[in-house]
Amino acid sequence: MNKPEIREKIDLDKIMASAGCCAVSGHMRPDGDCIGSCLGLALFLRKKYPRVKTDVYLESIRNELKFLPGTESVITTPAPGGYDVFFCLDCADAERLGQNAVLMKESELTVCIDHHRTSVPGTDIAYIDPLSASASEIVALLLGEEQIDRDIASALYTGIVTDTGVFRYSSTTPSTMRIAAMLMEKGIDHSVICEEAFFMKTYAQQQIMGKALLDSVRFLDDRAVYTIVTREQMEKYQVTNADLDGISSQLRMTDGIHVAAFLNELGPEEFKVSLRSDEKVDVSRIAAAFGGGGHLRAAGCTVKGTADEAVEKLGGQILLQLAPETKQTR
C-alpha cells in the first residue's frame, strides 16, 4: 500500500485561462478538511479569477462549520451539465464524491488535490501527497502566502486543525506547523476556530459519545477495542451520522490499545467502520481489505454481517498486523 506520491504540477493560471466556469467539490459526508479546502480554494478562485464563475458543491455543511466564510453559497444538490474545470478535493475518484460524481463526469478538465494514501486518481490532473496532513495544507502551499487573505486562511486553518486533531495526530509535520503559522499571521481567530470546529459538541453528541464509550469492549488480548452504535440508539439520542465523529479517536485514546474500531450500523447486517491506530498498526491496510481506505492511523470501510461477524472479520485483519507482538501491559 506504500504507493509513491503522485504530484503533477498544478498551474492554476493555465487551468483557469480558458475557463468560463468551474466547480469545486469534495467527498461524501464532508468533514472539516473537505469543507475547509473546498471553501479556501473557491474563495481564492473567485478573487483571483473574477470573470470565471466558481461554484462549490458539497453534500452538506456541518452546523459547527457554518461560521466559515463562503458556506452560504455552497450548493448541496448537483445541477445537470458539467463545468469547464472541476476540482475534486480531499478525495480522488468519482465514487467518493457521491452525488457530486456527476459533475466530475460531465466536466471538461478534472483536477484532484488529495492526501489519502489509498487514493487512485480518476482525474486528468492529480496532486496526491500522502505525507501531507490535510488537503487544506496542500491547497495552502498551492496558493502561496501572498495570495491568502484572512477568509481563505480561516477556511484552510479549519481543515488543518480538524484533520490533525488540533496538531496532535502523527500526520502533523513541521511543515504543517509552518503553514498553520503563516495562516495565523493572516489575523484569523485561531482559538475560536479550534473550539468551534473541533472541540465543541452538542449535548446529544456528548451523550452518544458517552454511550459508545460505556459500551466499548476490549478484545484481542486487550490490544484492540471496539464499540457499536445502532440505528435504534441513534434514534433514541436523536443523532445523525455527523454527530458520531470523534468517537473512534476518543476510543483510541485508551491505555494499552493499538487499534480502535467504531462500528456504526448502516442497515441490516451492514456496518460503517471507522478505524484508528497507533504506530503498531496501519489501518489503511485493514480498511483496504474491506474495500475502504484512508490513512496509516485513521481509515474507514464498510463491513457486512451481524455485529459479531463484523467484529470477528475485523479482528482477523487486525491480528495480521498485531500477531507478532506479545501483549503489552502497563
Ligand SMILES: [Mn+2]
Ligand atoms: Mn482530509
